[in-house]
Amino acid sequence: MGIIEVTNIRVHAHHGCLAEESIIGSEYRVDLSLRTNLEKASVSDNLVDTVDYVHVNHIVKREMNIPSKLLEHVAKRIIDRIFLELKTVDKIKVSVSKINPPIGGDVEMVTVVLSSKRS
Numbered sequence: 226m227g228i229i230e231v232t233n234i235r236v237h238a239h240h241g242c243l244a245e246e247s248i249i250g251s252e253y254r255v256d257l258s259l260r261t262n263l264e265k266a267s268v269s270d271n272l273v274d275t276v277d278y279v280h281v282n283h284i285v286k287r288e289m290n291i292p293s294k295l296l297e298h299v300a301k302r303i304i305d306r307i308f309l310e311l312k313t314v315d316k317i318k319v320s321v322s323k324i325n326p327p328i329g330g331d332v333e334m335v336t337v338v339l340s341s342k343r344s
Contacts, residue, residue, distance in 0.1 A: 226315070227263030231278050232256050234285050239292045240299060243327065247292055252324040254334065255285050255303070260316035276311055284310060296321045296337040304341045316342045 234255040239247045259276055266275035288302045300321045307317055322336040 226260060229259045229261065229276050229278060231281050234282055236286060236289045238289045240296060242294045253289060254322040254324060256320040257281060258318040259314045261313045276314060296323060300337055300339040304339060308343055
């Protein structure tokens, strides 16, 4: 087994409960940790034997492009899509962060973290 981490995927998206958030949008950060078998890829040096992180990035950008009220909902959609499209991923941890959230204070970011195992 091994872990592939894709860190600090930055996107502009339209998530939130406030009407302004769905119009103006905000900056977001997504971090993922994927557990998968890396033994074959470590020997073969072949992309088809591992998780293609370009594909992971594409999944994140597609799901972040669909507006949601809650970051929890976005994180769950990312997990579901990765399990659907990347059959070798056994376990995933996804962090979705809203940078400079509109919560009436000086807050760098708010982060939701979800983890799941393939059933």
